[in-house]
Amino acid sequence: GQQVMQIPQYQHVQEGEDFTTYCNSSTTLSNIQWYKQRPGGHPVFLIQLVKSGEVKKQKRLTFQFGEAKKNSSLHITATQTTDVGTYFCAPTSGGSYIPTFGRGTSLIVHP
Amino acid sequence: DADVTQTPRNRITKTGKRIMLECSQTKGHDRMYWYRQDPGLGLQLIYYSFDVKDINKGEISDGYSVSRQAQAKFSLSLESAIPNQTALYFCATALGGGPDTQYFGPGTRLTVL
Numbered sequence: 001g002q003q004v005m006q007i008p009q010y011q012h013v014q015e016g017e018d019f020t021t022y023c024n025s026s027t028t029l030s031n032i033q034w035y036k037q038r039p040g041g042h043p044v045f046l047i048q049l050v051k052s053g054e055v056k057k058q059k060r061l062t063f064q065f066g067e068a069k070k071n072s073s074l075h076i077t078a079t080q081t082t083d084v085g086t087y088f089c090a091p092t093s094g095g096s097y098i099p100t101f102g103r104g105t106s107l108i109v110h111p
Numbered sequence: 112d113a114d115v116t117q118t119p120r121n122r123i124t125k126t127g128k129r130i131m132l133e134c135s136q137t138k139g140h141d142r143m144y145w146y147r148q149d150p151g152l153g154l155q156l157i158y159y160s161f162d163v164k165d166i167n168k169g170e171i172s173d174g175y176s177v178s179r180q181a182q183a184k185f186s187l188s189l190e191s192a193i194p195n196q197t198a199l200y201f202c203a204t205a206l207g208g209g210p211d212t213q214y215f216g217p218g219t220r221l222t223v224l
Contacts, residue, residue, distance in 0.1 A: 031210050042215040103153040
């Protein structure tokens with residue numbers, strides 16, 4: 001099946017520092033979604049990237065899709081305590097519409 | 112999302128017992144999914160259904176079964192629970208017709224002793 005690696009597994013930052021999580025695939029992806037799960041909560045859809053090299057922004061969050069459509073990243077500028085949670089990438093490939101979830105990156109923000 | 116509900120929210124049971132987890136949605140979505148979440152392992156797909164007459168196995172279906180009673184209801188059963196099925200279980204829905212943006216329920220925390 002599709003192999004998706006998400007790094008790092010954990011990231012501790014001081015409030016105000018930047019944060020980046022990476023999602024790497026061994027196969028070319030059709031599209032990629034990103035979800036956020038707050039502690040004790042459920043995953044919530046953030047965004048979907050479809051085009052090669054696509055960049056989308058949501059306030060302090062910047063999402064990128066690699067030119068080869070084999071990797072993606074999520075960058076948070078000037079983290080806040082409200083950013084705490086686990087961020088999952090969930091790509092699809094081939095003809096499947098079902099996303100495969102990475103293991104997630106847990107972000108811990110220290111005030 | 113209150114549009115996707117799961118019952119029970121917490122359950123403690125013993126090895127060998129039959130357990131049913133239920134999921135209901137008011138979003139009008141055709142597609143429904145069951146996932147299992149273990150610490151550090153992300154979300155693993157157990158079963159999915161694209162409509163009432165369509166049931167498909169996911170990557171970890173062994174030991175589980177499902178029933179799609181209606182468009183709005185999708186239940187997950189553990190016929191004979193075992194301790195390594197202790198996990199957080201999520202139901203999700205998707206509209207369909209393209210890459211599935213998934214809407215998750217609040218989850219059921221299951222403990223098998």
